[in-house]
Each structure stands twice: as C-alpha cells, then as structure tokens.
Amino acid sequence: LGLGLNFGFSVYDFDVLEREIRVSSTRNKSRMITGVKFLYEYNIGQYFEDSIFYNTYLYFEFSSLGTVDRDPIKQTIPTSVGSVPDLYLTMDTFRIGVRKEIQLSRPTSDDLLRGDSAPGKPSSPPKQTDPVPPRI
Template identity: 50%
Template structure:
C-alpha cells in the first residue's frame, strides 16, 4: 500500500458513537465520597450524562495503514518491527446532544459542612434533581500506530494506540439559559483502535472500485489511563462555587467502504517480451520475401 505522500483515503459509511461524560468523586480532606443513591456511581467515576448516543453518516480523509519504512523485511531480533504500521486521519465535524444529570450537584444549596457531605452522599434522584442539556461538537486529527498489523491478500487487520488533537466546543443550557459556552478548545486525544478490512475490489477488477475495501473500525478515546478526556466548562455549583472537572469517554463503531485515491503517478509495469512486435516479411541475408520469390517462379523471364 502507498504512503501518505502517494495517496489519500476517502471513507464513506455509518457510525455509532457512545459519548459519556463523568466526574471523579468529590474529596473531603483527601477521602473520596461515593454517592449511594446516584446511578452509575463508583469508586473511580460518576457518570453524569444521558442520551448521548447517535448514529449518522460521516466523512474522513486519511492515509492507508503503511509499514514503517525499512522494517518490512527485517530479520532476527528486530523482526517484530515488521509488524508495525501507521496511518493518519482527519474527520469532519460532528455534533452530539444529550443531558447532564445532577452535575455538578443536584441543585440544593448547603450552608454547613454536614449539609454538603449529606448532599454528596444522598443526591436527589434524576427526576427531581438538576437537569441540563449539552451540545458537544468537535473535529479530530490523529495518528494511529498499529503495534500489530497483518496485511494479507484480501484481509487486513490492525490494533494499536491513537494520539492526536481535537478542536471542540461545548454549550450547556439550564432552564433555557446558557450557563456555559466554550469554543475552539484544544483537546489531546489518546485512545485505542481496532481495524478489520476486506478487499471487495477483487470482485470489480475492471472498475474504479478495484482497490476498495469494506472496513469495520472500533475507536475508543479516553480509556488508556482511565481518567478520560478533560473538558473545560463554566458551570458552577448551587452555591456558586467552581464545578468539578468534567471528563469524556468516546467510543465509535464505524462500518463502510474506503477507497484509495492515488496522488502520485503510478509507474508503468515493464512488459515481458520484445519492446516491439516482430516485423513481417523482413528480408534476411539478402533473400527476397517468400511471396516475391513465389511470384517470380510463376512468371519466369
């Protein structure tokens, strides 16, 4: 397969994305507080989002997975390098909408320390607590380093980490008032990708789809270190204090067709055999062509 300077890839398909926002538990003198009545609570995180899945068409531009130069035929101790590959992707902007439940608190004011602890341990149920709507939009630019990449005749398979950047904006609306709006924020992307491709172009060798692949791709951002992707916001608690950090996990399932577009001129293959077809009736050793000899014998003198 060609590298990024030789070709680009156009992907067309459908995606299903699960987008979850959560917070780390509050601390009182360094001791995490676990919420007993909030769904999704745990020792590490508390999920505060709802209705954050979406399915839509998408477009992206990138490169085909390519071997690291000079590693394909390595033998011996460093032979594991022959299984490495990389690719680049740039996605189109996508918008996600959903609700934040009881973030950063359930809306009850507290005047004393014991009220604060009680509200954290026993928040109001989502039906009675705080409910805010959010709109999240981003586009992503990232590299994938496939630590294991198999390139067969008609099947390709790869898995490896992702690293890149995302530019995002997020609006949070509570009771028809925008309480937070951040724009053009940069976010470091870390994640993991699983890729499976099947060559459907083998069934259309004489068409423009001769090198088209059907692909299945699973991409997860924010799961490598368990901390999620930090998202800036301007929401305050019911008492007007700064809200705890909001984090995000995004898992995307994509299925579609990718088509390689060649950017550089493909060198012509050298044909076997002579450069020119043999000439007919070529005189040799001064002898006339056969048809001339035959005509002369039929008409002597």
C-alpha cells in the same frame, strides 16, 4: 486488520446550560486526549477484477477517545441538591465505509517487479484519433 493509538491535545470552552440559561462556564482549558482505534478491511474488489471496483475495500472501524486516566472535567454547578457529578470527556464511534485505491501515475519498474501488483487492465481498447491540422 489494524490496531492503533491516538494522541492529541485539546483546548476547549465548556458551558453548562439549563433551560437555555448558562449556569456554569469554563474558557480556554486544555487537556491531553488519548484513544485507541481498531480497523478491519475486506477487499471486495477481488471479485471485480475487470471493473472500476477493482482495489475497493469495505472497512469497519471502532475508535474510543478520552483522557489517559479518565480524569473528569471539573465543573462546579450550584444546585438545590448540591453539586452535579463530574463530567467526563469521552467519545466512542463506529464507522462502516468503502475505500477505493487509485493510482495516478503509470507503474514504475519497481511496481512491476512486485508480485502483488500488475499493470492495469484497460476496460476498453484505446480509440483511434486522427491528428488535427493547425489553424491558420
């Protein structure tokens, strides 16, 4: 379970098109972007200890990005009924996925002392190989 904050800086170009005609344009504007992220993971690999699915997690993530004070993008567009309302830069996303942990190196003595990790279980015994004589 996790909750986090995102901070960033955005430089953008913004065009408003109406029937494929550019009615307003903004270039090289910048603004501070902030957001919040909520993440939940569930270890589904605990049910598959002797398989490739060991250390596999199902995750759900929700994130929301925008400006700190929900400051709108100021874009003036002349229309027959006056100007349009201010446009806001926000984005909300929801993701579901699977994450797999792998270990690329052999366990160290510190890893073996931790209670939550153990040496990996081989899926099959190692195959016996015969040495190959050198070519002359």
